[in-house]
Amino acid sequence: MCGIVAYIGKRQASPILLDGLRRLEYRGYDSAGIALWTDGGIDVYRKAGRIENLRKAVSEANPPGDLGISHTRWATHGAPTDENAHPHKDQSGNLALVHNGVIENYISIKDQLLAEGHTFQSETDTEVLAHLVGKCYDEGEETEPQAKLVAAVQAALPRVKGTFGIAVIHSDAPGVIVGSRLGSPLVVGLGKDEHFLASDVGAIVAHTRDVIYLNDYDLVTITRHGYDVSSLDTNRTASVKVSRVDFTEDDAEKGKFEHYMLKEIYEQPQSIRNALRGRLSRDEATAVLGGLNMSPMELRQIDRIIFSGCGTAYHAAMVGEYLMESLARIPTEIEFASEFRYRNVPTTKSTLQFVVSQSGETIDTLAALREAKRKGLRCLGIVNNVASTIARESDGGVYIHAGPEIGVAATKTFTSQVTIMTLLSLLFGRIHHLSSTDGLEMIDELEAIPEKIESILKQAPRIKEIAQKYANAEGMLFMGRQLNYPVAMEGALKMKEISYIYASGHPSAELKHGIIALVKPDLPSVFIAPDDAVFDKNVSNIEEVKARKGPVIAVTTEGCTDLERIADDVLYVPPCKSILSPLLTVVPLQLLSYYVALARGCDVDKPRNLAKSVTVE
Ligand code: F6R
Numbered sequence: 001m002c003g004i005v006a007y008i009g010k011r012q013a014s015p016i017l018l019d020g021l022r023r024l025e026y027r028g029y030d031s032a033g034i035a036l037w038t039d040g041g042i043d044v045y046r047k048a049g050r051i052e053n054l055r056k057a058v059s060e061a062n063p064p065g066d067l068g069i070s071h072t073r074w075a076t077h078g079a080p081t082d083e084n085a086h087p088h089k090d091q092s093g094n095l096a097l098v099h100n101g102v103i104e105n106y107i108s109i110k111d112q113l114l115a116e117g118h119t120f121q122s123e124t125d126t127e128v129l130a131h132l133v134g135k136c137y138d139e140g141e142e143t144e145p146q147a148k149l150v151a152a153v154q155a156a157l158p159r160v161k162g163t164f165g166i167a168v169i170h171s172d173a174p175g176v177i178v179g180s181r182l183g184s185p186l187v188v189g190l191g192k193d194e195h196f197l198a199s200d201v202g203a204i205v206a207h208t209r210d211v212i213y214l215n216d217y218d219l220v221t222i223t224r225h226g227y228d229v230s231s232l233d234t235n236r237t238a239s240v241k242v243s244r245v246d247f248t249e250d251d252a253e254k255g256k257f258e259h260y261m262l263k264e265i266y267e268q269p270q271s272i273r274n275a276l277r278g279r280l281s282r283d284e285a286t287a288v289l290g291g292l293n294m295s296p297m298e299l300r301q302i303d304r305i306i307f308s309g310c311g312t313a314y315h316a317a318m319v320g321e322y323l324m325e326s327l328a329r330i331p332t333e334i335e336f337a338s339e340f341r342y343r344n345v346p347t348t349k350s351t352l353q354f355v356v357s358q359s360g361e362t363i364d365t366l367a368a369l370r371e372a373k374r375k376g377l378r379c380l381g382i383v384n385n386v387a388s389t390i391a392r393e394s395d396g397g398v399y400i401h402a403g404p405e406i407g408v409a410a411t412k413t414f415t416s417q418v419t420i421m422t423l424l425s426l427l428f429g430r431i432h433h434l435s436s437t438d439g440l441e442m443i444d445e446l447e448a449i450p451e452k453i454e455s456i457l458k459q460a461p462r463i464k465e466i467a468q469k470y471a472n473a474e475g476m477l478f479m480g481r482q483l484n485y486p487v488a489m490e491g492a493l494k495m496k497e498i499s500y501i502y503a504s505g506h507p508s509a510e511l512k513h514g515i516i517a518l519v520k521p522d523l524p525s526v527f528i529a530p531d532d533a534v535f536d537k538n539v540s541n542i543e544e545v546k547a548r549k550g551p552v553i554a555v556t557t558e559g560c561t562d563l564e565r566i567a568d569d570v571l572y573v574p575p576c577k578s579i580l581s582p583l584l585t586v587v588p589l590q591l592l593s594y595y596v597a598l599a600r601g602c603d604v605d606k607p608r609n610l611a612k613s614v615t616v617e
Helices: 013-027 051-061 107-113 124-136 144-161 260-266 269-276 296-300 311-328 363-374 391-395 413-429 435-458 460-470 485-497 507-515 536-545 580-601
Strands: 003-008 031-038 041-048 067-073 095-100 164-170 177-182 186-191 195-198 210-213 217-223 229-230 242-244 302-311 334-335 349-359 377-381 397-399 475-480 502-507 527-528 552-557 569-573
Touching: 003 013, 003 164, 013 031, 013 397, 031 051, 031 095, 031 502, 041 051, 041 095, 067 095, 067 164, 067 377, 067 391, 095 507, 095 552, 107 124, 107 144, 124 144, 124 164, 124 391, 144 164, 144 217, 177 195, 186 229, 195 217, 269 363, 269 413, 269 435, 296 397, 296 413, 302 363, 311 334, 311 349, 311 413, 311 502, 349 363, 363 397, 377 391, 377 413, 397 413, 413 435, 413 552, 413 580, 435 460, 435 580, 460 569, 460 580, 475 485, 475 507, 485 502, 485 527, 485 580, 502 507, 502 580, 507 536, 527 580, 536 552, 552 580, 569 580
Parallel strands: 302 334, 302 349, 349 377, 377 397, 475 502, 475 527, 527 552, 552 569
Antiparallel strands: 003 067, 003 195, 031 041, 031 067, 095 164, 164 177, 177 217, 186 195, 186 210, 210 242, 217 229
């Protein structure tokens, strides 16, 4: 949530910062701003609304300056206005700061500063932090400005409670930017005679692929010619490792697609192939997942599994529960990460916990990981972002290798997470009950999935027509049974978040227990009813909706024509082993929500009130 980009070098800073912010806009998009060091001091430009508003204002002024910090905001404290946009200045007006995260004790610090005569222009916690660092600077020992700025940051941060990723500049120190992090990601970009700070490598990958992912409590200074990483905590030494980013600027672009979401839906055949690559052993009829860092003996002792995550990752975990219980017969539980951290979930000595997260930065999921580790559980990650905090803090895990996901609505990462859950279930299954013949059959079926998704994507024009027909619906119900119940939940979430149509997902059989009261002619129901063991049960539920004049869109299996006569619209997915059907049935639902949102004129990639990575509680 919120994005930071900072630049120091020999080029004009403002175009680099604006381009970086554009690439980080998915992290928050209700206001944005930049601060540039110029001869006369620090100039700040801030605008409520999309980055485009800021770009227009800055481009008109075309400010010089080869040092600057910038920010795109997702409001926590204070409405999205020009005044609340970052960067914020201190009392003297000489220091500017951008911040991701939340300062929990900002009210008490603000009261103290008010009593000392400080005045504030915004309602934000960040302005309070800027004033605190500025005060530490003004009261600091007389030394050269660069060292004084570092000392001020070092003195101020231990006084705050909460989370932060920050970048700070001072008008007296024209050659340095100071940054630090605790709980909010920050990465240093290393260029030739130029350096960067950013919340996400995507913002700077156009300029450099050599980066240092900072750890909590790191304190960094970047200058034109170098960088220095030290620690806020004097009892700890900072460890510095230069990494090479494994994707390019083009991977994070929309290319020929109108929206990132559509591009990412179409990437699914490839992202699933990436998730499977090198992880299937035909000889052993199992999955090979070295990143778990566990021997077959240790794996065999696992008697309970907990999956936790939020939103789409939680839905993928729900599919994982079904997979693990059917293939491996291991009792499996799923928990919203936000609940797990506050519950006292009973565990056994051999419980294994997985945290599932695309970004690897979701604060609730990170907290669930830390709680599990505190309890002494082995906790593994199923993560996309390889440099993320969850990836680094977990005891091992499996990367989903889906590539950058920029659209705020998760799509390809859902299918990649489910693919990984299938591999895990196959691995555990083969350790316990699954025969090699069944293992090989799973491998064959899994390998066929990408091509089957390609054939579903060809139905996009038909799905678009259906979407236009239902675009004005006042609400939608999504229904499925067994593994397609989580798909119903996921379909409803996609519909809500990008088209703002209220939608809810349910097990089909729950219809009669209350939900059917909602059924009426302008409330369509989407049934996920592949040709499996519970198909007939789903048909009965569809009949119940039709009997009450509710329109029905059904997703079923090619060759199964029974629904043509009952449902209003039918979408088909290729046949597959029923346990793998979520990997196929979710795709038409993703396209349906995309085209409904498009027909309603919604901003598909940047839905209102949302941000891609939720780093506040
Ligand atoms: C929905 C969506 C969110 C995320 C959730 C978890 O489309 O994107 O529900 O799935 O915020 O995010 P990660 O996976 O980054 O932990």
